[in-house]
Amino acid sequence: MAQPNQYPASPPISPPNGIQGKDNLSMPVFPAKPNILYIMADQLAAPLLSMHNPKSQIRTPNLDNLAAKSVVFDSAYCNSPLCAPSRMAMVTGQLPSKIGSYDNACSIGSDVPTYAHYLRHAGYETTLAGKMHFTGDQLHGYENRLTADIYPADFGWAVNWDDPDRRLEWYHNSSSILQAGPCVRSNQLDYDEEVLYKSKQYLYDHVRKPNARPFCLTVSFTHPHDPYTIEDKYWDMYEGLDIDLPQVNINPEDQDPHSKRLLRVCELEGHTFSPEQIKRARRAYYGAVSYVDDCIGQLLEVLKKCGLEDNTVVIFSGDHGDMLGERGLWYKMSYFEASVRVPLLISHPKQFRPHRVSQNVSTLDILPTLADLVGANLIPGLPMDGLSMMNHLYGGVGHDTVFAEYMGEGTIAPLMMIRRGPWKYITCPVDPPMLFNLEDDPLELLNLAKSTDDKIQAVFESFRVEAGQKWDFEQISKDVFLCQRRRAFVWSALQKGRFDSWDYNPDDDGRKKYIRSQIPLDILELKARFPIHQNLPLNTGTLPMEKALAPPQALVEMASDPVHYR
Numbered sequence: 001m002a003q004p005n006q007y008p009a010s011p012p013i014s015p016p017n018g019i020q021g022k023d024n025l026s027m028p029v030f031p032a033k034p035n036i037l038y039i040m041a042d043q044l045a046a047p048l049l050s051m052h053n054p055k056s057q058i059r060t061p062n063l064d065n066l067a068a069k070s071v072v073f074d075s076a077y078c079n080s081p082l083c084a085p086s087r088m089a090m091v092t093g094q095l096p097s098k099i100g101s102y103d104n105a106c107s108i109g110s111d112v113p114t115y116a117h118y119l120r121h122a123g124y125e126t127t128l129a130g131k132m133h134f135t136g137d138q139l140h141g142y143e144n145r146l147t148a149d150i151y152p153a154d155f156g157w158a159v160n161w162d163d164p165d166r167r168l169e170w171y172h173n174s175s176s177i178l179q180a181g182p183c184v185r186s187n188q189l190d191y192d193e194e195v196l197y198k199s200k201q202y203l204y205d206h207v208r209k210p211n212a213r214p215f216c217l218t219v220s221f222t223h224p225h226d227p228y229t230i231e232d233k234y235w236d237m238y239e240g241l242d243i244d245l246p247q248v249n250i251n252p253e254d255q256d257p258h259s260k261r262l263l264r265v266c267e268l269e270g271h272t273f274s275p276e277q278i279k280r281a282r283r284a285y286y287g288a289v290s291y292v293d294d295c296i297g298q299l300l301e302v303l304k305k306c307g308l309e310d311n312t313v314v315i316f317s318g319d320h321g322d323m324l325g326e327r328g329l330w331y332k333m334s335y336f337e338a339s340v341r342v343p344l345l346i347s348h349p350k351q352f353r354p355h356r357v358s359q360n361v362s363t364l365d366i367l368p369t370l371a372d373l374v375g376a377n378l379i380p381g382l383p384m385d386g387l388s389m390m391n392h393l394y395g396g397v398g399h400d401t402v403f404a405e406y407m408g409e410g411t412i413a414p415l416m417m418i419r420r421g422p423w424k425y426i427t428c429p430v431d432p433p434m435l436f437n438l439e440d441d442p443l444e445l446l447n448l449a450k451s452t453d454d455k456i457q458a459v460f461e462s463f464r465v466e467a468g469q470k471w472d473f474e475q476i477s478k479d480v481f482l483c484q485r486r487r488a489f490v491w492s493a494l495q496k497g498r499f500d501s502w503d504y505n506p507d508d509d510g511r512k513k514y515i516r517s518q519i520p521l522d523i524l525e526l527k528a529r530f531p532i533h534q535n536l537p538l539n540t541g542t543l544p545m546e547k548a549l550a551p552p553q554a555l556v557e558m559a560s561d562p563v564h565y566r
C-alpha cells in the first residue's frame with residue numbers, strides 16, 4: 001500500500017518547483033544526502049568580481065578556482081538591494097512585501113518557513129555562522145548559531161516615511177570614503193575572524209562526531225561591506241596598481257529622482273570626491289574582497305582535509321552589491337547593476353557539469369533549489385515566490401525572470417523591478433518609470449521608457465501591465481507605513497527603563513571543551529585527534545562508557561588512508 005501523503009492535498013500556490021516527482025513534489029537528486037556549505041559575502045558587487053568579469057582587477061584566486069568547478073550564474077540578483085529585506089527574501093523564498101520585510105529593522109514571523117526549516121525537517125543539522133540580520137527571533141529554523149550577529153536585533157533601525165527628509169543617525173555617510181585606507185584591526189575584522197574560526201571548528205567537530213547528520217552550514221561574512229578599510233596584508237596586494245575609476249559619471253542634477261534621494265540619504269549631496277579618494281575607497285574594497293576570498297580558500301581547504309569535499313555542495317552568493325562611485329553613487333539601495341546584482345555559484349562537479357548560466361535568477365530561488373538538492377518537499381499550499389534552479393544546474397532551459405522590491409530608506413513609495421531577458425524595468429508610484437536593455441546598453445545609460453520605437457513601447461507596456469497586476473502599490477504603501485509606525489512606538493517604549501536585548505548570545509561553554517575530568521584522558525585524546533592514529537589502544541571498547549565514546553567507524557577507516565595518515 002502506498003504511503004499516505006503527509007501534507008495537505010491542496011495544490012501549491014506557486015508552480016511546482018524543480019524536477020517533478022511523485023505528487024508534483026520535488027524529487028531527490030542524490031541517493032545520499034550531501035552536505036551543504038553556503039558561503040555569503042556582504043555588499044559584494046558581482047560586476048566587479050573576476051568570476052563574472054574577466055577584466056576585474058580584484059584578486060580572488062580561490063573563488064576563481066571554485067568557479068572553474070561550478071555552475072556560475074552570471075545574471076543573479078538579490079530581491080531587495082538592502083541587507084535585511086534581501087536576506088529575509090533569500091531565507092524564506094518569498095518577496096519582501098509578502099513577509100513584511102521592508103527595511104533593516106523588520107521582524108518576519110517565526111512561523112514563516114525558511115530554508116533552515118526545510119533542511120532541518122529533512123534531517124539536516126542547520127547551522128549559521130555570521131550575519132543574517134534577523135530582528136527578534138535570531139534562529140528562524142537554524143538549530144545552531146555559532147556567533148552573534150554583527151547588527152542589532154531590535155527595532156532601532158526602522159525607517160520613517162512620515163519624515164523622509166530627516167537623516168537617521170545610522171544612515172550611511174561620506175566618512176567611509178573619506179577615511180578609506182589600511183588598518184591593523186576593525187570591527188568587521190573582529191567579526192569575520194570569529195566567523196571563520198567557528199566555521200572551521202564546526203567542520204572539524206562534524207567529522208569527529210559519531211553518526212553525524214548531514215550538515216547545512218551557512219557562513220556569512222560581513223566583508224567587503226563598508227567602512228572601506230582592510231588590514232595591510234590585503235591593502236598591500238594592490239600596491240602599484242592603477243585602480244580603475246568608475247566607468248560612468250553622472251552630474252547630480254542629471255540623476256533620476258531615486259538616485260537624487262539616495263545621494264541625500266547617504267549624505268553625499270554636494271560632495272565631489274577626488275580621483276585619489278575614490279581610488280583609495282575602491283582599493284580598500286578590493287582588499288576586503290581578497291580577504292573574503294582568503295577566508296573561502298581556508299574553508300575549502302578544511303573541507304578537503306576532512307574528506308568532505310566530494311559530498312558537499314558549495315554555494316557562494318551575497319545579499320546585494322556596492323555602487324563604489326559608479327554614476328556618482330555609493331553603497332546600495334539602487335537597482336543599477338553594481339548594487340542589485342550578486343555573485344552566485346553552485347559547485348558539486350560530480351553532479352553538475354561546470355558551466356555558465358546567463359538567465360536571470362535571484363537569491364529567492366536558493367530555497368527551492370536547496371529543497372530539490374536534498375530531496376525535501378516544499379509544502380503545498382504555502383506561498384513560494386522562488387523557483388528551483390535545478391534545470392539551470394543540469395544545463396537545461398530554466399526560468400529567466402527576477403522580481404525585486406525596495407521599501408527602505410531613500411524611497412518614499414514601493415520601488416519595484418522586473419528583470420527578464422535583456423530587459424530591466426523599474427517602477428515606483430512617485431517616480432517616472434525606467435526601462436533598460438542590458439544587452440545593448442550594459443551601463444544602463446539609455447532609459448527607453450519613452451522610446452518611440454513600437455517594439456520597445458510594446459515591451460514597456462507589457463511590463464507596465466504586469467507590474468500593475470503583480471503589485472498593489474497602494475496596499476503595500478499602507479502596510480509599510482503601518483509597520484514603521486508600530487515599530488517606532490514599540491521601540492520608543494522599549495528604550496524606557498530596563499533594556500532587554502534580543503541580540504543572540506551564542507553558546508560557547510568552556511566547561512565542555514578541551515581536557516576535562518569527566519572523560520578518561522586517553523579516550524578524549526583519541527576522539528579529538530583527526531584522523532585517528534592507526535595504532536589504536538588495544539583495550540578500547542571494553543567498558544560501556546568507552547564503547548559509547550568509541551571513535552566513528554569512518555575515522556577508523558581513515559586511519560589507514562595514506563592521504564590522511566601522517
Ligand SMILES: [Ca+2]
Pocket residue numbers: 042043082083084225319320
Ligand atoms: Ca548587507
